[in-house]
Amino acid sequence: METYEADSRRIQAPCPEERPERTLFDALNFDAPISTTPAESEVGAALLADALAPTPDAMRSPQPSVDPHAVWQQLLSEFALEMPSNQLDAWIQASQVLHYEDGHFIVGLPNAYYLDWAQDRLRPHIKRKLASIMRRNSIDITFRVAPTPAPVRKESPAKAAPLYEAPASKAVAPRRTTPGVTPVAAPTTVGRSVGTLNSKYTFESFVVGKHNRIAFAAAEDIARAPGQRFNPLYIYGGVGLGKTHLLNAIANRLVERGYSVLYCSTEQFTNDLVSAIRDRATDAFRSKYREIDVLLLDDIQFIVGKESTQEELFHTFNDLHAAGKQVIFTSDCPPRDLPGLEERLRSRFEGGLTTDIVAPDFETRVAILQTKVERQGLQAPYDVLMLIADRVKSNVRELEGALNKVWLYAQSHGQAIDLSLAELVMGSMAPRRTVCTPGRTVERVAAYHGMTVADLTGRRRTADVARARQIAMYLLRTENGLSLPAIGEHLGGRDHSTVSHGVEKIDADMQNDETLRQIVTRLRETLYLP
Known part of the structure; x- marks a missing residue:
């Protein structure tokens, strides 16, 4: 009897092939009554496992990692083509990628000067370039001072010194290795x-x-x-x-x-x-x-x-x-x-x-005099140093010579160095160079920029003409000492407010624009030529 009932249940239970097709949604239908049949539980588990199995897209190999050094080299190559200046070349050759992670570059530079240059002038351009190269919406970059490590020096047997040199007992320094170059080592421990x-x-x-x-x-x-x-x-x-x-x-x-x-x-x-x-x-x-x-x-x-x-x-x-x-x-x-x-x-x-x-500006000339005073143990008031720096603008040697003459005069006459004594000594020196006429100033600014005087006095407002005109305004103000209305008259009758804006703009831009400062310095020197 028991055997007959068991056989009946097996006959009544549908075989797997005869069971209605069920989907994952059927298996996860929380409104339906929970089946306690083991076979149905197995079906639901199998469907769920199939749904959660990774798809072919999900099983794709990960994207290759970014090579930050290759990206950086590409950036430098593009910069070298677009901005071939000496200062940029120096910065390019000095930079190195220290670390990269998820769109953030950390770049090392040899000292604070390069770091300031890159941070103040190049960072926005670099971020845009890197974002374009890497096809990312945003890139971040941090600059750090990371001096180049000194090459490892090795010792080897000494050899005789060449002609005109110290005794042969002294040896020569080892030769460093440059990429692509294998120099012959020359030994020494003493320079x-x-x-x-x-x-x-x-x-x-x-x-x-x-x-x-x-x-x-x-x-x-x-x-x-x-x-x-x-x-x-x-x-x-x-x-x-x-x-x-x-x-x-x-x-x-x-x-x-x-x-x-x-x-x-x-x-x-x-x-x-x-x-x-x-x-x-x-x-x-x-x-x-x-x-x-x-x-x-x-x-x-x-x-x-x-x-x-x-x-x-x-x-x-x-x-x-x-x-x-x-x-x-x-x-x-x-x-x-x-x-x-x-x-x-x-x-x-x-x-x-x-x-x-180029010739140092006023602040640097004062700093040079201060350094010389400190190193030689001299006593010179700050206003005396400012007077000398104002009078001598050509080069450092003349600047130091003027300070020496003031000091020697004070020593030989038993007097303390003060402003009146410095005025006396500076007045006895060669007369101060005389600046050219305002008209000649305009001519020399125009000639330097490859323009004519008519370009600067006319109404053209292209960027290059406007910049040259503002430089002329600045030099007429600082070197020729003209009033704003007088400068306007020399430049085509321009309003004094326009002249004031031009002078202030050049003065402000020179604080951050090294190229502009050098242009103005060179032009300033030409104003004192015969």
């Missing part, structure tokens, strides 16, 4: 210098201002890691502005760190070459100028017109540069303005970083 260095010319005694900030930052970077970036470094500017000071500062720092350094003038390079040719000692000449870690040549403009010297310098440069050695030049003008210079040398001079040093 050497060839040529006379001025120990007073150091980074600590160099006064940094807007007129020399880029050159100073590049020099410091080279002193940390020569041959790695900014190779060659080409610094140009007028006399007495600090080019030789920077060369000596680099050389002194590298000698302290154990590098073999050769510092000399271009005239000395030429004289050594002539002597080597005459005495048939070219091997000794090449040993002197090539078996070193850093070559610093001052006043490279004197190489113009000397074909043999240019030829030898060309091969010397190639030898040093290929070995990852640092080369630094100074001149009174950029490479493109050196007449009679071979094109192959010009291209090599411009292949690294080219930067200029």
Whole structure:
């Protein structure tokens, strides 16, 4: 009997093939009565498992991770094409990606000068570029000071020093490795210098201002890691502005760190070459100028017109540069303005970083005088320093010479340095340079911008003409000392409020625009030419 009932239940229960098709919604229908049949529970569980199983789309492989360094290199390449300025080139070569996470870049720069430049002027452009490259709605970027670590120095057996150098017991500094270059190691633990260095010319005694900030930052970077970036470094500017000071500062720092350094003038390079040719000692000449870690040549403009010297310098440069050695030049003008210079040398001079040093502004001149007073232990009131800085605007040497003359006069006459004594001494010096006429000021501003006087006095309002006109307003106000209505008359009868706006705008923009400040500085110098 029991067997018959069990068989009846099995016959009455539908087989799986005969059961009505159920969906996930049927299984999850909370209004329906809960089935206690084990078979139905199994069906519902199976449907639920199928629904929760990952779809093919969900099982796709994750997107490849972002390579922040490749993205950064693409950004730098686009910037180099769009904004080929010396200052941008310096910043580009100094930057490095430290970290990246979910659209946030952390970029390292070698010092605070580069950081300020990037933060104030480039950050919005960088964010837009990165967002476009990565196709993201937003990108964030943080700049940090991250100095380049100094290369590891290794020791190896000593070898004899080249001609004209210290005794052979001293050894030469090791040569650093540059990407793509495998220089031959030259051993030492003690630094050497060839040529006379001025120990007073150091980074600590160099006064940094807007007129020399880029050159100073590049020099410091080279002193940390020569041959790695900014190779060659080409610094140009007028006399007495600090080019030789920077060369000596680099050389002194590298000698302290154990590098073999050769510092000399271009005239000395030429004289050594002539002597080597005459005495048939070219091997000794090449040993002197090539078996070193850093070559610093001052006043490279004197190489113009000397074909043999240019030829030898060309091969010397190639030898040093290929070995990852640092080369630094100074001149009174950029490479493109050196007449009679071979094109192959010009291209090599411009292949690294080219930067200029211009005349310091008033605040920097006062700071230079303060530094000199402190280092020499002099006593000079601040108003005396301001008077000297106001009277001497050309270069640092004349500035320091004026201070020395005031101090010497006070010492020889047994008087304290005060404003009246400084006025007396400054008055006895060469008369102050006389500024040109207002008409000549307008002419020189127009000529500098490739325009005519009619462009500045006319009614054209294009951006370049308006900018040049405002610069003329500023110079007529600050250098010629004209009133606002008088400036308006010289520039086509413009209203004094327009002139006031132009003067104030140039004055404000110069605080943040390095290029504008240099333009105004150069134009200011031309106003005092005969």
